[in-house]
Amino acid sequence: MWDYSEKVQEHFYNPRNAGAVDDANAVGDVGSLSCGDALRLTLKVDPDSETILDAGFQTFGCGSAIASSSALTEIIKGMKIDDALNVSNQEIADFLDGLPPEKMHCSVMGREALQAAVANYRGEVWKDDHEEGALVCKCFAVDEVMIEETVRANNLRTVEEVSNYTKAGGGCSSCHEGIEEILTKVLAEQGETFDPTAVAGEIKKPKSGLTNLQRMKRIEQLLDEIRPNLQRDNGDVELIEVDGRDIFVKMTGACAGCQMATTTLGGIQSHLAEGLGEFIQVLPAEELARRAAMGG
Amino acid sequence: MAEGIYLDNNATTMVAPEVVEKMLPFFTEQFGNPSSLHQFGDKVGRAMKQARKQVQTLLGAEHDSEIIFTSCGTESDSTAILSALKAQPDRKEIITTVVEHPAVLALCEHLEKEGYTVHYLKVDKKGRLDIQAYYKLLSDNVAIVSVMWANNESGTLFPVEEMAEMARSAGVMFHTDAVQAVGKLPINLKETNIDMLSLSGHKLHAPKGIGVLYLRRGVRFRPLLRGGHQERGRRAGTENAASIVGLGRACEMALEAMDYEKSFVRAMRDRLEQGILEKVSHCFVTGDPNNRLPNTCNIAFEYIEGEAILLLLNKMGIAASSGSACTSGSLEPSHVMRAMDIPFTAAHGSVRFSLSRYNTMDEVERVIEAVPPIVEQLRKLSPYWGENGPVEEPEKVFAPTYA
Numbered sequence: 001m002w003d004y005s006e007k008v009q010e011h012f013y014n015p016r017n018a019g020a021v022d023d024a025n026a027v028g029d030v031g032s033l034s035c036g037d038a039l040r041l042t043l044k045v046d047p048d049s050e051t052i053l054d055a056g057f058q059t060f061g062c063g064s065a066i067a068s069s070s071a072l073t074e075i076i077k078g079m080k081i082d083d084a085l086n087v088s089n090q091e092i093a094d095f096l097d098g099l100p101p102e103k104m105h106c107s108v109m110g111r112e113a114l115q116a117a118v119a120n121y122r123g124e125v126w127k128d129d130h131e132e133g134a135l136v137c138k139c140f141a142v143d144e145v146m147i148e149e150t151v152r153a154n155n156l157r158t159v160e161e162v163s164n165y166t167k168a169g170g171g172c173s174s175c176h177e178g179i180e181e182i183l184t185k186v187l188a189e190q191g192e193t194f195d196p197t198a199v200a201g202e203i204k205k206p207k208s209g210l211t212n213l214q215r216m217k218r219i220e221q222l223l224d225e226i227r228p229n230l231q232r233d234n235g236d237v238e239l240i241e242v243d244g245r246d247i248f249v250k251m252t253g254a255c256a257g258c259q260m261a262t263t264t265l266g267g268i269q270s271h272l273a274e275g276l277g278e279f280i281q282v283l284p285a286e287e288l289a290r291r292a293a294m295g296g
Numbered sequence: 297m298a299e300g301i302y303l304d305n306n307a308t309t310m311v312a313p314e315v316v317e318k319m320l321p322f323f324t325e326q327f328g329n330p331s332s333l334h335q336f337g338d339k340v341g342r343a344m345k346q347a348r349k350q351v352q353t354l355l356g357a358e359h360d361s362e363i364i365f366t367s368c369g370t371e372s373d374s375t376a377i378l379s380a381l382k383a384q385p386d387r388k389e390i391i392t393t394v395v396e397h398p399a400v401l402a403l404c405e406h407l408e409k410e411g412y413t414v415h416y417l418k419v420d421k422k423g424r425l426d427i428q429a430y431y432k433l434l435s436d437n438v439a440i441v442s443v444m445w446a447n448n449e450s451g452t453l454f455p456v457e458e459m460a461e462m463a464r465s466a467g468v469m470f471h472t473d474a475v476q477a478v479g480k481l482p483i484n485l486k487e488t489n490i491d492m493l494s495l496s497g498h499k500l501h502a503p504k505g506i507g508v509l510y511l512r513r514g515v516r517f518r519p520l521l522r523g524g525h526q527e528r529g530r531r532a533g534t535e536n537a538a539s540i541v542g543l544g545r546a547c548e549m550a551l552e553a554m555d556y557e558k559s560f561v562r563a564m565r566d567r568l569e570q571g572i573l574e575k576v577s578h579c580f581v582t583g584d585p586n587n588r589l590p591n592t593c594n595i596a597f598e599y600i601e602g603e604a605i606l607l608l609l610n611k612m613g614i615a616a617s618s619g620s621a622c623t624s625g626s627l628e629p630s631h632v633m634r635a636m637d638i639p640f641t642a643a644h645g646s647v648r649f650s651l652s653r654y655n656t657m658d659e660v661e662r663v664i665e666a667v668p669p670i671v672e673q674l675r676k677l678s679p680y681w682g683e684n685g686p687v688e689e690p691e692k693v694f695a696p697t698y699a
Contacts, residue, residue, distance in 0.1 A: 012607060018677050029679070031696035037601070038696045040679040058679035060641070062603035062620065066677060 005097035008067045015066055017073035021056040028117030028126070030109055037061035037106065039069055041113035043076075045121055050081050057113075064096075064103040071095045072110035081118050087111065101141035136178045139171025144182060151186045159183070160200035215276065216242060222275040223249070226268055230255055237268065240285045247272060250285040300613040301659045305499075306448050306476060306592060306650035307617055311542070312501040318545040319503070322538035330535055331526065340537050347544025351508055354547040355493065356484030364509045364527045365540050369475040369496030370399040372509035373442070375520040375531070376471040376492040377403060380440035381412070382518035384469075387439035391468075393417040393425060393454070394635045399494075400442050400473055401631070417443075422584040423452040423636050430459060434466035441470045445477035445493075449619055449632040449648055450583025451592025453477070457488045464489035469515065475499050475507075479550035480557050480589050491515045497539065501652070502546035506539035553653050562590035564660050565651050569593045571664035576671050578686060582638060582646055591652060594619070596638060597645040597671050599680040605647055608670040614663055619646040641680060 004012075024042035031038035037060065044054040055073040059066050071092050076084040092107040093099045099107060119126035133144030150156065150165050159179050163170040169179050184194040198213060210218060223237055230236050235255030240248040249268065251261055258264070261284070269282035302310065322343070328336030330344050345360075352360045366372045377390065377400070392404055394416045404414045415433050417425050425443075434441075441463045445456050456472045463470040471492040477483065478493075479500035485493065492515065497506035509531075511517055517530060524532035569581060578598040597605065602618025609616055619630030620643075633643035649663070675681040679694045687694065 009607075012604070013611070015677065029694060029696040038679060038694070040694060040696070058677055060599065060644075060678050060680060061601050063607045065601070066604060 002064070002100050002103065004063065004067075004100070007095075007097040008064055008099065011067035011070040011096060012063045015057075015070040017054075017056045017070065017077070018058070019056050020058060021054045024054075024056070026117040026121035028113040028115070028120055030112045030116050031060075037065045037109060039065065039109050039113045041069070041072070041110075041117045043117050043121065045081060052076050052079050052081060052084060061106065061109075062103075064099055065106040065109065067096055068092050068099065068107045068110045069113075072107075072114065076114065081121070084114060085118060087114070101138050102135055104141045136182070137166075137168035137171065137175045140167040142166050142168035144178075147179065147182050148186055151183060157183065157187070157195070158198050158200045164200070210276075218276060219247060219272060222272050223268070225275075226271055230264070235264075241288055245278075245280050247280055247282050248285050248288040249282060300615060301655070301663060302615050303649040303651055303655065303659075303663065304615045304617050305652040306451075306648065308498045308504065309501045309652055310654055311498075311503050312546060312549060314549060315502055315542045315545045319538045319542040322541055326537075330537055343541045343544075344535060344537060347540045347547075350544035350547045351495075354478065354483070354551050355495075355510055356486055357510055358486040359513055361528065362485075362511055362513055364511055364531050365535060365543075366507040366509050366531055367505055367536070368507040369397075369473065369494050369499075370507075371520070372494035372496075372507045373397075373399040373471075373473050374403055375509050376494065376511075377407075377440055377442055378520060379492075379516075379518045380469045380471070381407070383516040384439045387437055389413045389415065389433075389435070389437045389439065391415045391417065391430065391433050391438055391441040391443075393419065393443055395419055395423065395447055395449075395632045396442070396444055397448060397473055397475070400444070404442075413437075419635050421637050423447060423450050423582070423632070424584055424587075425454060427455070427459070427462075431462055434463060434468055436467065438466075438468045441468055443470075443472055445472045445474040446481070446589050446592075447583065447632060448476050449630060449646075450594045450636070451476070451588035451650075452583040453481075453587050453589065456490065460489040460491070476589060476592075479547070479554075480591055482554055485510060485512075497543040497546065500546050500550050502543040503539050506536055506543050508543070556653055557590055561651055561653055561655075564655055564657055565591055565593050565649075567657065568649060568651075568660045568663060569595065571660070572667050575664065575668045579645075579671075580642070582633065582636060592648065592650045594646055594648045596633075596642040597647065598642045599678045599686055600645045600671060600674040602645050602647055604674050605645065605670060608673065609647075609666065612666050612670075614666060617648045617650075619648070620644045 021042040021044050024044050026043040026045050028041045039061065040058045042056045043052050046053050055077050057069040057073055059069045075087055075095055089104065089107045089111055092110055093104065116126040135141065135143050136147055147162060147166055147168050151162060154165055156162055156165060159169055159176050162168055162179050169176050180194065180196065187194045219242060220239055223239055227236065233254055235251065235253040235258065237255065238250045238252055240250050255261060255264060265282050265284065272282060273280050322340065326340055328340045330337055330341040348360045348363050351363045357363060366375065390404055390407065390412060392400055392414060408414050417430055419425055441459065443454050443456055443459055446453050460470040469491045470489065472490055473494045475494060475496040476499060478495040491512045493510040495508045498504040519530050519532065521532045526532055526535055572595060573579065576597065579595050582594045582596050602620030606616060606618050619633045629640065629643050633646055680686055
């Protein structure tokens with residue numbers, strides 16, 4: 001079963017501050033819909049110093065939910081409420097010597113109950129901004145909703161990019177199928193298709209505003225635009241290689257060996273430069289072979 | 297935890313000592329490859345032949361060649377469903393139920409992504425199927441029906457023999473995942489219209505890593521694994537000889553113990569259930585109590601959560617399992633409990649006790665003593681619970697903000 005630390009077990013078997021505080025002046029009720037856990041936190045706050053004098057919890061939940069509720073009440077007792085609000089999920093987990101990644105939501109629930117209780121004390125209405133989905137990456141405890149939102153916000157297209165932004169998939173990699181499914185879904189919403197062979201783009205956009213793949217496709221598209229002119233003269237052009245600003249092409253058919261070849265290349269170059277919006281050089285394929293022979 | 301009380305036999309069972317004894321020589325002197333011509337292989341081949349007969353007898357299959365040894369129940373399920381699709385490429389639909397084991401459900405969900413249409417039969421509050429709805433779905437477009445014989449969580453039985461007959465008359469293949477039923481219920485496949493059946497060794501006191509696909513003679517089949525002549529080319533790969541021999545012995549023992557399962561194991565289960573229901577308020581039996589496996593009892597304890605119950609039971613040496621979200625690793629509450637429309641404050645507190653013929657009435661009494669204080673302890677922590685019972689109108693008194 002779960003790999004619970006001894007501290008988690010100890011707080012589960014002997015929970016501290018279980019039950020409601022009798023004369024509480026702050027109550028926070030929260031729950032996690034996806035796992036059905038729910039928690040009520042009751043606090044007695046000293047109105048003058050805003051210090052938490054007493055804290056109690058009631059939890060409908062699993063072992064780690066009970067243990068992290070117990071831990072939370074232990075941590076915040078005696079704290080000023082502003083300081084208590086700064087207690088992070090990680091601190092709750094650390095207090096318990098760690099929680100299994102699947103169970104981190106239990107500590108999130110404790111923190112949310114605290115925010116709700118403080119809001120209740122101050123006469124405010126607490127609104128939850130945290131949505132939770134099915135856990136995708138177990139190595140780094142990243143859920144579906146988090147990945148979806150990050151993909152949308154940053155226009156991510158590859159699994160690698162998702163790992164860079166969220167850490168999801170950066171460990172054992174067994175969740176890559178799940179990440180691909182999320183990419184497929186989100187990209188479909190934007191009218192795009194997920195391409196598993198795409199290479200992660202630079203996070204900084206290239207000067208032309210295009211990714212490598214997009215630039216490559218654009219070059220081919222521009223060549224296709226010229227092609228009818230060449231074909232009319234029984235010639236053609238073939239894209240051989242793109243190396244940064246150098247674009248190597250092979251003239252075929254009647255164009256091969258044509259005396260006008262250099263002029264034609266010049267025409268292709270200006271068309272490509274204009275279409276790409278960047279300075280490029282169109283070179284014959286022979287040049288590529290020559291460079292290779294020279295070891296450059 | 298040798299002193300423990302093991303009531304989680306639907307998860308897996310103890311390997312019977314007789315089974316272990318039967319297997320041991322196949323790790324040492326009987327190491328031959330059953331496919332080999334020489335004496336080393338020949339003896340193993342003969343032992344496997346006997347095992348195949350023993351499985352055939354337990355299942356009531358007409359021919360021993362209808363028994364295909366696989367690595368587990370999941371492999372058998374995948375083989376059956378994928379074979380039906382491969383063999384009948386024009387049929388693009390599958391009929392199954394919402395309460396199947398993930399071995400079938402996850403595969404079906406994946407097949408949907410590949411363009412197949414899957415019909416999931418719903419269940420009522422007692423976990424029963426609507427046979428009328430099933431009948432209407434049978435058509436020439438359906439490649440296979442896959443319906444479990446007995447539910448692993450509630451123990452509820454599905455009328456698979458009737459359903460197979462209906463499928464046959466509609467010209468549709470019928471597969472049943474019977475991993476929970478085999479060994480607990482009398483089965484006589486030659487009298488049924490079931491085309492394929494999955495069983496898993498470790499659910500009936502054989503080891504893990506061995507399963508069987510029963511394939512009725514004449515049913516069109518496409519193997520999952522190709523690459524060898526083993527199992528008549530229907531499941532390539534060198535046989536798990538020791539486990540096959542062990543499974544054979546386990547099947548023989550299950551047949552001998554069938555009457556004991558029906559009478560004494562059932563009596564222990566009934567006593568456990570009655571004892572707990574008498575002593576604990578606000579709990580109820582899930583599923584269809586009048587139509588279920590003799591060894592299974594699933595009780596939903598309201599207002600508390602299953603994992604917490606299991607941890608406290610475990611501390612007392614009692615092993616059971618739960619339909620709670622937190623025990624699954626997926627954070628999703630049991631799809632079986634949800635399908636039966638059990639309120640979530642109860643579904644999360646569902647605990648499954650599954651017995652075997654190795655349990656005793658004394659153990660049952662000890663569990664009956666252990667459960668009430670555990671439930672009481674957890675209810676004290678529960679926001680839904682007051683001084684002596686659930687708070688009045690629990691949904692109103694405690695209505696948390698859900699994330």
